[in-house]
Amino acid sequence: MIEPMVRAEQVWKSYGSLDVLRGIDLEVSVGEVLCLLGPSGSGKSTFLRLINHLEKLDAGRLSVAGELVGYRERGSKLHEMTDREIGVQRAAIGMVFQRFNLFPHLSVMDNVTIGPVKVKGATKAVASERAVALLERVGLKDKMASYPAQLSGGQQQRVAIARALAMDPKLMLFDEPTSALDPELVGEVLDVMRGLAADGMTMVVVTHEMGFAREVADQVVFMDDGEILEQGVPSVVLSNPTNDRFQAFLSKVL
Amino acid sequence: MTGGDAPVVEGASPRSATQTGPIRAVPVRHPWRWAMAAVLAVLVAMLVHTLAFSTTEQPHATGSRFGWDVIGQYLFSSHVLDGVVVTIELTIVAMAAGVVIGVLLAVMRMSKSRLLSSVAWVYIWFFRGTPVFVQIIFWYNIAALYPHLTLGIPFGPSFVTLNINSLLTPFIAGSLALATNEGAYMSEIVRAGIISVDEGQAEAASSLGMSRSKTLRLIVLPQAMRLIIPPTGNETISMLKTTSLVSVIAVPDLLKSAQDIANANYRIIQLLIVASIWYLAMTTVLSVGQFYLERHFSRGSLRSLPATPLQRLRQDLTRLRPQGKPRAEAMAKEFREALDPLLHGRDPLGAPHD
Ligand SMILES: Nc1ncnc2c1ncn2[C@@H]1O[C@H](COP(=O)(O)OP(=O)(O)OP(=O)(O)O)[C@@H](O)[C@H]1O
Ligand SMILES: [Mg+2]
DSSP states (O other): OOOOSEEEEEEEEEETTEEEEEEEEEEEOTTOEEEEEOOTTSSHHHHHHHHTTSSOOSEEEEEETTEESSEEEETTEEEEOOHHHHHHHHHTEEEEOTTOOOOTTSOHHHHHHHHHHHTSOOOHHHHHHHHHHHHHHTTOGGGTTOOGGGSOHHHHHHHHHHHHHTTOOSEEEEESTTTTSOHHHHHHHHHHHHHHHHTTOEEEEEOOOHHHHHHHOSEEEEEETTEEEEEEOHHHHTTSOOSHHHHHHHHHHO | OOOSSSOOOTTOOOOOTTSOSOOOOOOOOOHHHHHHHHHHHHHHHHHHIIIIIOBOOSTTOOSBTTOHHHHHHHHTOHHHHHHHHHHHHHHHHHHHHHHHHHHHHHHHHTSSOHHHHHHHHHHHHHHHHSOHHHHHHHHHTHHHHOSEEEEESTTSOEEEEEEHHHHSOHHHHHHHHHHHHHHHHHHHHHHHHHHHSOHHHHHHHHHTTOOHHHIIIIIIHHHHHHHHHHHHHHHHHHHHHHGGGGGGGTOOOHHHHHHHHHHHHOOHHHHHHHHHHHHHHHHHHHHHHHHHHHHHHTBTTBSSOOOOHHHHHHHHHHTTSTTHHHHHHHHHHHHHHHHHHHHOSSOSSOOOOO
């Protein structure tokens, strides 16, 4: 049996007395694009952040490429990983944020090379060469020397994608990558993501872009209140939602 | 004279209000400003007179009241210059060590470990809560408390024993006192700077796989600098003056050197003036550096940069000639550009380049 890229089993997460995720079961196969839908506060970001251990889960099991995230299993006991070990896991998982989070004190070039150079120990020359290729891919080769503040939102997000890709991740996480963008800039970012999907990148995408979900996703998951309420192939679930809350949600966003 | 975007036609006929172009209005008069200026002018004249021209009232003595000849004689004497060097050394050592201690304390303070953050809290509480003057005397006398410094296994055998009295020279005791005290103040400055950096920055760095220390060093601290640098400049200026306190434990700094000379020749006022001139000169140099540093680090957060003193002087001089202003601006721009490479390590927030 082939290991899925992401496997979540009964994942629970609470903040104090607030149960944000209540038993999430989910699998993302290699090369698959999963779109995560749900109203605000349903726990989508929290789930995404659990996958690269920016948050710790409270119960359940979560593994990426067959490896538990953040823990090592010895016998029947779980041991917390060190900062460094978690770093190694995270380096293989790219993340793109709603608010880009580019490093404003670094040029576009340095934003893209800092990961490979400082985390993977790549040489500047090799990292730069790769960065040029990636920036060309996202259509920003001419912005290499610019600083993030000099770019439009859409350009910044494309740099952020290039920055994540520079680590050669096996999985990409996108947390509402186009929500902070002016409508006319959404397309350029989605185009880059479409390209990635076509190249076989495994992706988990939180989005409100139904068109993108319908067209690109292999699997659509609807979450509300920390639970998965509906799940399936987009052509089926987006056209004929069975869950009431999903129907209500879709009628609002479409 | 050309330059600027809005050339002024020389000798142009008076423009009506509806016409576009430079405004030439009669300025508002300020009679009270003139009265104030007159009073101030008299006071300044009196000050200049007493400083420079009034003669001494001491019996059996001649010369100016302030004894400028004596001041001139000692201003560049080797003993005073040695004192200046010691003061500068103390300032540099205390600030450098203080910044290092400050960063460590700030990181400890924000650590998830209760123990580390409490230790930092107690340190800051203690060193900010007692006078630095007391701390200096304390460090100087610490040999009374711990005559020997022993290196070895805690509660076990020792390998080396050092004599604190000979190890802790006045200079080292003074530097230690100033640095440990400064560390407590710097930690709060550094902490404020770190807190100001958006959390998303650390998250983005983590998601690339960076360790916490690399995230701090490569991503958070460089961005915190914008907030850390200006108050650190103030601390340095303040430190330069605070070093004079170590004269009490016989460190041969500027003040102590001046006092030594005064003890021999009884010209106390003159030597205090000598010391003050040096302190003023040094703080002035630091203030100028501070001004340009702050200006540099405010790029990207201020819409327009404050004018440098030179630019303001130029503006004042050229205000009378309307055509002069665009030219002054052009010169100011030139000046800025000439200065840029000197200040430009790396643009912190990426101000637009041409
Ligand atoms: N650090 C935190 N501490 C306490 N509560 C939190 C924390 N982070 C998230 N929450 C809460 O968890 C719930 C889920 O948050 P989450 O950000 O995962 O929602 P979301 O589905 O991504 O929503 P949105 O579409 O608005 O981004 C919310 O009620 C939120 O208030
Ligand atoms: Mg969210």
